[in-house]
Every structure is written in C-alpha cells, then in structure tokens.
Amino acid sequence: MKIVSLFSGIGGFDLGFTQAGHQIIWANDIWKEATETYKKNLGNHIVCQDIKDIETSEIPNCDLIIGGFPCQGFSLANQKRNEQDERNFLYLEFVRILKDKKPPFFLAENVKGILSLGKGTVFQMIVNDFASIGYEVKYALLNAADYGVPQTRERVFIFGKRLDVKIEINFPPKPTHQKINENTLLARLQKWVGVGEALKNIPEPTEEHNLKNHEPSKYKLRFNGYIGHRVINPLLPCPTITSRGDEKGGVVVHHHPNNERRLSAREAAIIQSFPIDFEFVGAKTSVYRQVSNAVPPQLANAIAKLFPTNYENT
Numbered sequence: 164m165k166i167v168s169l170f171s172g173i174g175g176f177d178l179g180f181t182q183a184g185h186q187i188i189w190a191n192d193i194w195k196e197a198t199e200t201y202k203k204n205l206g207n208h209i210v211c212q213d214i215k216d217i218e219t220s221e222i223p224n225c226d227l228i229i230g231g232f233p234c235q236g237f238s239l240a241n242q243k244r245n246e247q248d249e250r251n252f253l254y255l256e257f258v259r260i261l262k263d264k265k266p267p268f269f270l271a272e273n274v275k276g277i278l279s280l281g282k283g284t285v286f287q288m289i290v291n292d293f294a295s296i297g298y299e300v301k302y303a304l305l306n307a308a309d310y311g312v313p314q315t316r317e318r319v320f321i322f323g324k325r326l327d328v329k330i331e332i333n334f335p336p337k338p339t340h341q342k343i344n345e346n347t348l349l350a351r352l353q354k355w356v357g358v359g360e361a362l363k364n365i366p367e368p369t370e371e372h373n374l375k376n377h378e379p380s381k382y383k384l385r386f387n388g389y390i391g392h393r394v395i396n397p398l399l400p401c402p403t404i405t406s407r408g409d410e411k412g413g414v415v416v417h418h419h420p421n422n423e424r425r426l427s428a429r430e431a432a433i434i435q436s437f438p439i440d441f442e443f444v445g446a447k448t449s450v451y452r453q454v455s456n457a458v459p460p461q462l463a464n465a466i467a468k469l470f471p472t473n474y475e476n477t
C-alpha cells in the first residue's frame with residue numbers, strides 16, 4: 164500500500180509497515196533531530212514542519228494514513244493531564260487531512276490514558292470525529308509483549324475503513340505470544356520474551372564494542388517503586404520504555420535487567436524492537452526520548468501484515 168505518515172517521529176510505526184512490504188510515500192514531523200534519524204534509516208521523504216502549516220494539497224494521495232498523534236496531554240504517566248491541553252487537539256490535524264484526502268484506510272496510535280481521559284468522553288469524541296467524515300471505526304488496546312516485543316507496552320490503535328470500501332481487514336491482529344507462568348493451564352502461544360533474553364548478547368557499554376548509541380548512562384540506580392526506579396525482572400518483558408522527564412531535565416531510564424546500571428539508548432531501542440543497525444541522531448537525552456516515543460516496529464509489523472501490499476486505490 165502507499166502510505167502517508169503523520170507525526171512520524173523516528174519512524175517506528177513506518178518501519179513496521181516497510182518491513183511488511185508497504186511503501187511510505189510522504190511523512191512529517193516537527194522535531195528536527197527525529198526527522199534526521201528518520202532520514203538516516205528510512206529515507207528523505209520526511210518533511211520537517213509543523214503539520215498545522217501544511218496544506219493538504221502538499222500531501223500526496225495514498226491508500227492509508229498512519230500516525231501516532233502527540234500523547235503527552237493524554238498520557239497516564241503525566242499526572243497533570245487535562246482535557247484542555249493544547250497537544251490533545253493535534254488529532255484534529257489528522258482528521259483534517261483524512262477528510263481532504265479520503266484514503267480507503269487510516270490507522271492512529273495513542274497511549275492507554277486516552278481511553279479514560281474525561282471519563283471516556285474525550286476518546287468517544289475522537290472516535291465520533293473520525294466516524295463523522297465517513298469511516299467505520301474500530302479500536303483495540305494492544306500489548307506489544309503479545310506480539311513478541313520484550314516490553315509490556317500497551318497502546319490504543321484506532322483503525323478506520325472508508326464506508327464504501329469492500330475489502331475486509333481483520334483488525335486487530337491475533338497475538339503470537341502470551342504470559343506463561345506456573346499458574347498457566349493452557350499455553351497456546353509462544354511465551355512472552357524476557358528482557359534478559361533480548362539483551363543477552365549485548366556487550367557492556369564500558370567494554371570494547373562497535374555498537375552505535377551504546378554509551379553508559381551516568382544516572383544512578385534508585386529503588387523507590389516509581390516508574391524507572393524499580394527492580395527489573397530479566398525473565399519478564401521490560402515495563403514501558405517511557406519518555407517521562409526526570410527532575411534534571413533528562414528522561415527517566417529503566418534499570419538494566421542486571422539491576423546494576425541503567426539501560427543504554429541502544430538497549431532501550433532493542434527493547435523497542437528496533438534493528439541493531441538502526442542509527443539515532445542527536446545527544447543522548449534526545450535519543451532516549453526519540454526511542455521512547457516510537458511505536459515498536461515489531462508491533463507495527465503485526466498490524467501492517469493485515470493490509471494487502473498490492474492494494475489498488477480506485
């Protein structure tokens with residue numbers, strides 16, 4: 164399929180689709196460093212500009228529009244989230260472009276917190292806005308660990324099909340992995356991938372190695388039960404790689420599963436299922452943030468495989 168990607172960041176969502184054989188023909192993000200990372204790994208089709216300043220006539224026609232509209236205002240990790248946060252309304256840019264381009268399909272991604280904002284009224288408003296421009300809308304809360312990602316990242320995906328389109332897309336994708344422990348009676352799927360397993364061949368950042376973005380974090384360990392300051396169980400998937408800020412203007416970084424140091428940005432990227440040769444541009448804090456904002460490519464890929472690659476938009 165020919166795809167337009169909005170709020171593309173470094174292209175985690177996009178990578179999952181290209182790995183499944185689709186083509187991203189145009190992408191956009193306002194964040195310079197993220198678009199540099201995108202260009203290095205996915206191509207020069209990304210435009211660095213505020214989406215509010217882009218006319219729909221500048222965007223090519225396509226079969227599918229994808230995008231994870233900004234989520235800070237919606238995030239459960241943001242204690243001060245409120246319904247009036249200006250960033251919450253960037254989804255209207257997605258609606259504007261969808262309304263003008265009218266592709267057969269769209270797929271939007273967001274944080275779990277969007278479901279409970281305003282006791283569910285905000286999410287209902289978003290779904291209604293998509294439906295009112297002529298789409299049948301479905302949504303699902305997916306856990307990346309259920310698709311083999313070594314991370315229990317839960318995200319909401321909103322899928323839309325234009326009302327006149329006949330072909331069926333079996334959204335959401337069926338899980339391939341499940342949580343299996345001593346109480347599990349029936350294990351039909353593969354076992355969740357533990358974070359220790361995912362990182363087992365990665366050298367210590369202080370040892371000699373040739374990995375990019377694998378510098379040690381100077382941030383000391385803390386064990387106080389808060390996000391980023393908990394014991395990491397190597398046998399389980401990692402908790403969500405978060406872009407939550409710390410008190411010094413950096414980002415909170417989880418402990419490595421050895422619980423003796425913090426993750427490097429490279430390790431965070433592996434937990435996000437980025438290929439080991441995916442290169443990040445920018446200073447360390449920026450790279451941690453770029454990584455944490457992304458849709459895990461492996462989860463995106465599970466959804467991407469539901470769409471035919473040879474679809475002809477009429």
Ligand SMILES: C[S@@+](CC[C@H](N)C(=O)[O-])C[C@H]1O[C@@H](n2cnc3c(N)ncnc32)[C@H](O)[C@@H]1O
Binds near residue numbers: 192230459
């Ligand atoms: C949750 S991230 C998306 C990450 C992306 N889906 C991925 O997989 O890598 C949201 C993105 O929206 C971008 N953004 C925020 N405001 C924007 C605006 N006004 N115009 C364009 N992009 C914007 C941010 O820079 C950020 O990269």
